[in-house]
Amino acid sequence: MKEQQHFRTRAYGRTELAQLYSPSLAPSAAWRRLAEWIDRYPGLAERLAATGYQPGSRSWTPAQVAMIVEAIGEP
Template sequence: MTNVQTQQPDQTFRLRTYKKNELAMMYFPDVSKDAASRNFRRWIRQCPPMQKELRAIGYDKNRQYLLKAEVEIIVRHLGEPY
């Protein structure tokens, strides 16, 4: 009998620059990338205080990447993913 160890991916969240769909998949890991992105955008739209903070630092909803400062705001409002 062999002892097979399953190695789990690192589930520790790091505050850094992320692609939007990458961060969306962290919040919605069990759905497709498109569905995760739609849900993530909806969460941002439905949180006016977060939107206000993001706009204040120059958030561009069309940019593919989220800057570290933007991720910090998102995590403060939504909590850490996973």
């Protein structure tokens, strides 16, 4: 029996986090999908920007990851 992994809030690379949400997609496609979800969720992009996140950023802080998970759920 395979043990279920529990998601841990920590710093993630943007593609690393995106692939947790869309493991069947190529890394770049997974990132585009996560970016779309962030843009579509009301107020999420603005909340992330208020923490210093910029569209070209390559990583997420634990606080930013928590905001994403709160908005769209655990991967």
